[in-house]
Amino acid sequence: MKRRILIGSVIGGILGFLYYKYIGCYTGGCPIKSDPVLSTIYGAIIGALALELMQELRNTLTAHKSKKGATMMTAISDSSNSKVAKFESPQRLEELDPRNTLIKAGFQENMVLCDIGAGSGIFSFPAAQISSNDIYALEISDPMIELLKSRMTENKIQNLKIRKVDSDLLPLENDICDMALMVTVFHEIENKESMLGEIKRILKEKGRFMIIEFHKRETPMGPPVDHRISEEDVEKICNHNNFITIEKFPMGDNFYGIIFEA
Numbered sequence: 385m386k387r388r389i390l391i392g393s394v395i396g397g398i399l400g401f402l403y404y405k406y407i408g409c410y411t412g413g414c415p416i417k418s419d420p421v422l423s424t425i426y427g428a429i430i431g432a433l434a435l436e437l438m439q440e441l442r443n444t445l446t447a448h449k450s451k452k453g454a455t456m457m458t459a460i461s462d463s464s465n466s467k468v469a470k471f472e473s474p475q476r477l478e479e480l481d482p483r484n485t486l487i488k489a490g491f492q493e494n495m496v497l498c499d500i501g502a503g504s505g506i507f508s509f510p511a512a513q514i515s516s517n518d519i520y521a522l523e524i525s526d527p528m529i530e531l532l533k534s535r536m537t538e539n540k541i542q543n544l545k546i547r548k549v550d551s552d553l554l555p556l557e558n559d560i561c562d563m564a565l566m567v568t569v570f571h572e573i574e575n576k577e578s579m580l581g582e583i584k585r586i587l588k589e590k591g592r593f594m595i596i597e598f599h600k601r602e603t604p605m606g607p608p609v610d611h612r613i614s615e616e617d618v619e620k621i622c623n624h625n626n627f628i629t630i631e632k633f634p635m636g637d638n639f640y641g642i643i644f645e646a
Contacts, residue, residue: 480635
């Protein structure tokens with residue numbers, strides 16, 4: 385603060401003297417403007433006050449931006465917490481039964497799995513316990529990615545690979561996965577044929593692809609019925625894109641599952 389006052393005083397003093405020299409009052413009727421010493425002192429005082437005022441204004445704007453940013457981050461955090469609560473509701477976890485569902489689909493030790501739209505990791509983490517090989521958790525949401533990373537560290541999971549999806553292309557190499565998984569994600573994909581092409585690309589020969597979706601009817605949880613996709617439509621689209629149906633099964637009041645082979 386002292387340094388700021390000193391700088392303001394010096395700048396103001398110089399400007400005060402220059403004002404006296406080039407503009408000042410030479411009639412003697414202006415006590416400050418007609419005296420170089422008074423004009424310099426006056427300028428120094430004004431300079432110090434002006435610089436201090438500018439700093440106060442800058443601090444106020446910075447505090448406002450910080451408060452706005454904090455409010456935005458709180459909103460994002462609240463939204464993420466709400467999603468996690470929804471993803472991990474007791475009824476949802478009971479019906480999805482992630483570990484046993486993965487085993488039922490044929491997932492086992494040494495297999496590589498890709499969880500597309502991993503969310504909070506309710507399938508990714510059980511998969512990482514079943515197989516010691518790489519488990520890829522693909523996610524578009526930054527808050528969810530941070531949650532996955534935090535949980536991975538907390539649980540000391542070494543084989544979970546978290547990757548951000550920022551285009552229509554999946555961030556994985558060709559022929560790398562034994563199984564791919566989409567849990568309540570397929571109905572949200574706009575270009576389903578393009579996505580199925582990407583899934584086929586990352587799967588090994590005869591690799592498996594499991595889709596879990598909401599029944600296309602009113603259920604205790606899930607999106608509006610007109611946003612859902614029926615079991616028949618999922619099977620039709622996948623079969624048309626050279627995925628062979630292996631098994632279909634209901635999963636309680638809310639979900640159904642279909643397993644395909646590439």
